[in-house]
Amino acid sequence: MIKSKRHEIILEIIKNSSVETQEMLREKLLEQGIEVTQATLSRDVKEIGLIKKQDRYCVPQKSSEEIPQLIRESVNSVDYAMNMVVFKCHAGMAMAACAMFDKLEYSGVVGTLAGDDTIFMVMRSEKDAAAFVKEMQSVIFSSKKGD
Numbered sequence: 760m761i762k763s764k765r766h767e768i769i770l771e772i773i774k775n776s777s778v779e780t781q782e783m784l785r786e787k788l789l790e791q792g793i794e795v796t797q798a799t800l801s802r803d804v805k806e807i808g809l810i811k812k813q814d815r816y817c818v819p820q821k822s823s824e825e826i827p828q829l830i831r832e833s834v835n836s837v838d839y840a841m842n843m844v845v846f847k848c849h850a851g852m853a854m855a856a857c858a859m860f861d862k863l864e865y866s867g868v869v870g871t872l873a874g875d876d877t878i879f880m881v882m883r884s885e886k887d888a889a890a891f892v893k894e895m896q897s898v899i900f901s902s903k904k905g906d
Contacts, residue, residue: 763856765788765793765803766829767854769803769804770858778815782797785797805828829855830860834846834848839888839891842881843881843888844880845878846895848878853878856878869882
């Protein structure tokens with residue numbers, strides 16, 4: 760199974776059920792016919808940016824300083840035209856990164872659409888698009904310089 764699709768399924772599981780341990784998450788994946796090793800699942804949890812709150816896994820709330828690693832490592836570039844934002848990603852990573860953006864619920868985002876290596880976002884206004892792109896360029900690409 761493609762990693763980005765597995766990440767999407769993990770995000771859906773976390774959203775719809777209480778998962779207290781990685782073993783519980785692994786069992787829920789098995790119920791959907793997805794077999795993963797503990798090592799792979801541990802990497803997935805880290806890449807997606809899941810955190811534990813009150814003994815259960817959840818997707819972190821939006822924070823400019825804490826863009827999940829999955830997004831930081833997936834995005835190659837970001838730009839906008841009018842009220843539309845386009846992220847270019849590594850092949851196969853756009854859907855998982857887009858799902859993460861959806862979970863972060865940025866204000867000003869009307870909707871998102873992902874292909875294999877591109878995320879398309881429609882923002883409420885050109886001002887929202889410009890501010891969002893500036894923030895993403897600062898957060899995503901400044902963190903890559905330190906790698």
